[in-house]
Amino acid sequence: MSHLPEVISPEKWIVHLFSAKSVAEGGTVRRKVSDVERLVGRERFLHEVLRRGFRVVENAGQFIIFCNREPVHVLA
Template structure:
């Protein structure tokens, strides 16, 4: 029987540092990235971990991830 290991998640700390070092991330703004870019550069699990570690909010909409770079309470109006 052959054992198949899962493909390791991508890891690109430079891309991650640029993403969360952006002016929007530092000033409580919004960051938007295509899902395919996130999956290619750092992987979904790493993105979620980074967002949670900062207390930010992550929204998936279509082919985009939206990161609300603020730890305040969030309310969706419509």
């Protein structure tokens, strides 16, 4: 993703995140939990993920978004 300005509206951040090439290809994207909470808030972020039918997991201060509607299986 390209560099973001110091100040960005939550709406623009959401558009920027979900316009990533990996999102369009059904891949994954990762974002720091602290950045998400600071820029858009956890509730708004989760709403946007679910609205698109995607899945998200949280681990070690990161959100990993699976940008497709396939099930996610934790294997080990």
